[in-house]
Amino acid sequence: MTLPKPSTDRSAPDGYRLIIPPGWVRLPLRRGTEQALEDLVFSRLKQLPPEVSQDDGMKYRLTVRRTVTRQITEAQGAGGLDLYLPLTTRYGVALAASFVVSEHVVEESILPALEAFLAGPVPTRGRARTSTQELAGTRAVRREHVHPADPDHDVHVVTRRVEYALPVPNDERRMLSIVFSTPGDGDVSSAFTHAVTELFDATVTTFRWTRDGKDVLPGTPPSAQEHPHDD
Known part of the structure; x- marks a missing residue:
């Protein structure tokens, strides 16, 4: 999937890929x-x-x-x-989950945006859990919380949400977020709902940055990635 505003830095990725269930x-x-x-x-x-x-x-x-x-x-x-x-029934529930990959562009360094993501308030029932982990060689922030119903926005059920945020390597102005939401079986603390959430987390582990349609590793010169066995 191509990013709409690729960096002019040839060491920066211009897209990403995911293996979906x-x-x-x-x-x-x-x-x-x-x-x-x-x-x-x-x-x-x-x-x-x-x-x-x-x-x-x-x-x-x-x-x-x-x-x-x-x-x-x-x-x-x-x-x-x-x-x-x-689009198929899974665990007996149809269309019970979704996630969105979004791009965020700022005028200056994306680091303040990541800090704002960490510090920003979220509508939640209970405490939001935040952690960091590595995705495709990039340090990502993960936040999980329970989101209350919001009838004003046509959301009539409580959902469990998981959000990942990660900066685009070698591009200080861009960040990607991956935001997942599910009502589960109606009980956001049930084993079923946690199983659906774990399926999403497993999907995120397949995330890879790409450049010109090929996987890239942050911090590695393009020439080394294109010819990994050359001396």
Whole structure:
């Protein structure tokens, strides 16, 4: 997935890739969104999940369309690059999770933005848990919290959210965030909900930076990455 504002520094990545679980799809948010929606989501609504009766089919299709359209609008408004959704029933729940990869660009160093991410308040039930870890050679911040319902924004259920933030290597002005949300089975503290969250965390471990369509390692000169066995 290409970043829309690649750095002129040839050691900086111009994209990323993720290996997503079976049954999930990626919807691009900057271009090609409508076509992807039709091909990957709406065209599949002709076949109802086993748990949805024919009598409830129309209501189900309208609910999915409204939900996905709202998610896309919100993600685009927040600088989203890609929205990821599950389109098959998993653990008995359809469309029970999503995550968005977004780009954040600032005029100066991105470090203050990362500090603001750490220090900024979040609407939460209980305490937000924050930690750091390495993703594809980049130090990332991970924050997990329980988000209350927000009827004003058409969110009527409590969700468990996990947010990753990581600076784009060799580019002081850009940062990526990966934001996941799930209501789980209705109990955000249940084993089921934690299992869905762990699936997302496992997906994030496959994150890789790319340059010209190839994986890159931060801090390694392009020539060394393109010819790793040359002396």
